[in-house]
Amino acid sequence: MEFELDEGQQEWLEEVRDFLRTHVTPALRAELAEHDLEFKGGEVAAFRKAIGDKGWFGLNWPVEFGGLGLGAVHQHLLVSEFEYWGVPGPDLTVTSVAPMIMRHGTEQNKAEFLPPIARGEMICAVGYSEPDAGTDLASLRTRAVLDEATNEWVINGSKIWNSGAQRSTHEWLCVRTDPDAPRHKGISVIIVPIDHPGVTIRPLIAWSGYRTNEAFFDDVRVPADNLIGEVNKGWRYITGALDLERGALTNAGDLRRSVEDLVDLARQPRADGRVIADDPVAVRRLAGLVADVEAATLMGYEASSLLAEGTIPTVEVSTEKIFTSELRQRIADTAMDLLGPEGLLAHRNPEAPLAGGFERLYRAAPLLRFGAGTNEVLRDVIAQRGHALPSSGR
Numbered sequence: 001m002e003f004e005l006d007e008g009q010q011e012w013l014e015e016v017r018d019f020l021r022t023h024v025t026p027a028l029r030a031e032l033a034e035h036d037l038e039f040k041g042g043e044v045a046a047f048r049k050a051i052g053d054k055g056w057f058g059l060n061w062p063v064e065f066g067g068l069g070l071g072a073v074h075q076h077l078l079v080s081e082f083e084y085w086g087v088p089g090p091d092l093t094v095t096s097v098a099p100m101i102m103r104h105g106t107e108q109n110k111a112e113f114l115p116p117i118a119r120g121e122m123i124c125a126v127g128y129s130e131p132d133a134g135t136d137l138a139s140l141r142t143r144a145v146l147d148e149a150t151n152e153w154v155i156n157g158s159k160i161w162n163s164g165a166q167r168s169t170h171e172w173l174c175v176r177t178d179p180d181a182p183r184h185k186g187i188s189v190i191i192v193p194i195d196h197p198g199v200t201i202r203p204l205i206a207w208s209g210y211r212t213n214e215a216f217f218d219d220v221r222v223p224a225d226n227l228i229g230e231v232n233k234g235w236r237y238i239t240g241a242l243d244l245e246r247g248a249l250t251n252a253g254d255l256r257r258s259v260e261d262l263v264d265l266a267r268q269p270r271a272d273g274r275v276i277a278d279d280p281v282a283v284r285r286l287a288g289l290v291a292d293v294e295a296a297t298l299m300g301y302e303a304s305s306l307l308a309e310g311t312i313p314t315v316e317v318s319t320e321k322i323f324t325s326e327l328r329q330r331i332a333d334t335a336m337d338l339l340g341p342e343g344l345l346a347h348r349n350p351e352a353p354l355a356g357g358f359e360r361l362y363r364a365a366p367l368l369r370f371g372a373g374t375n376e377v378l379r380d381v382i383a384q385r386g387h388a389l390p391s392s393g394r
């Protein structure tokens with residue numbers, strides 16, 4: 001088995017790094033540190049435009065859909081490298097929504113939505129969860145009814161944890177279109193412009209400081225053509241998009257960076273004069289993290305290679321998602337243990353190591369343990385789909 005990247009992949013990585021060296025400016029870093037991804041000062045928007053100009057939002061899409069025709073491994077390497085640098089790259093619109101439109105969308109869907117996604121102009125918030133529909137997503141109640149007189153969908157209901165809606169142009173909205181059908185068979189996906197009358201977005205701030213949202217839909221009308229693919233077939237599109245989301249969200253780029261940063265800090269005397277690396281137990285813990293990051297990297301290569309072959313790797317991305325999200329938490333916990341009280345200092349405190357990066361990581365780490373499907377449920381997915389074992393709930 002060959003674990004190394006081949007020559008073409010290495011060259012691609014260098015091209016990506018050249019781009020990042022040119023475009024990741026101190027001004028972009030300052031804006032991200034201050035506003036995260038809120039696009040407040042224009043630097044993030046300019047950075048996204050540069051990515052769009054390169055054609056890198058659709059880099060692994062077929063050329064006929066406005067892509068560059070490169071493979072899933074190229075995309076994985078790019079996303080991992082962007083995460084290593086701590087800057088936003090292709091988001092879920094590109095990595096999980098667009099592929100579902102390509103696979104299942106109507107010709108109208110493809111012509112209308114794919115070109116602006118490829119340019120980075122159309123960004124979707126993912127509207128699945130509702131106050132009473134999280135893990136049990138099939139119990140969702142947001143309703144869409146076709147008004148045959150006007151040929152429009154009329155949508156009523158609400159979503160919760162609607163991340164990124166404040167900076168998105170559209171909702172990839174999961175709705176019930178047949179309340180009488182069995183639960184999984186009456187669901188559809190409709191694209192809804194966020195600036196449409198009747199859409200209200202309200203902020204919801206998580207413990208990490210991360211902003212997510214509540215979204216309300218009151219008699220929102222969109223053209224019938226905004227339905228993705230076929231009516232009542234949405235469950236298939238959603239589960240496919242979620243598999244892709246898990247793979248895209250869980251590469252090891254930012255984990256590698258965090259462990260490298262922690263190793264660097266361990267070599268330098270801390271505020272109390274202590275050098276963490278003088279403690280053999282601490283060194284052993286750091287070495288364990290380095291080994292785990294290598295394992296996570298290989299899991300990413302495996303999942304993206306399967307994608308490149310045309311398979312949506314459900315079990316593999318579930319494994320990768322559980323491992324990387326729990327590793328992220330272990331890295332944050334280890335940083336807190338090794339840095340001691342210094343590790344708790346936050347952004348804007350001049351004494352904070354790495355401008356408060358580990359304090360932020362500690363608060364942000366839990367998110368991916370339940371985002372895109374909780375790890376408990378994904379363990380069931382691995383057991384059932386990977387090994388034909390019964391669910392833990394039975």
Ligand SMILES: Cc1cc2nc3c(=O)[nH]c(=O)nc-3n(C[C@H](O)[C@H](O)[C@H](O)COP(=O)(O)OP(=O)(O)OC[C@H]3O[C@@H](n4cnc5c(N)ncnc54)[C@H](O)[C@@H]3O)c2cc1C
Nearest residue numbers: 126127128129134135161162163206212371372373374376
């Ligand atoms: C900050 C943040 C951002 C988010 N962003 C988005 C977003 O952009 N779009 C979106 O649609 N959603 C989003 N979510 C929602 C997220 O996907 C859900 O929180 C998650 O799927 C869990 O659903 P729930 O919160 O309803 O918990 P529940 O489903 O109520 O689960 C509670 C606990 O019970 C366990 N559990 C439930 N059912 C089972 C089972 N069958 N077997 C074993 N254990 C089980 C779960 O593992 C969990 O530990 C976000 C959530 C947060 C907090």
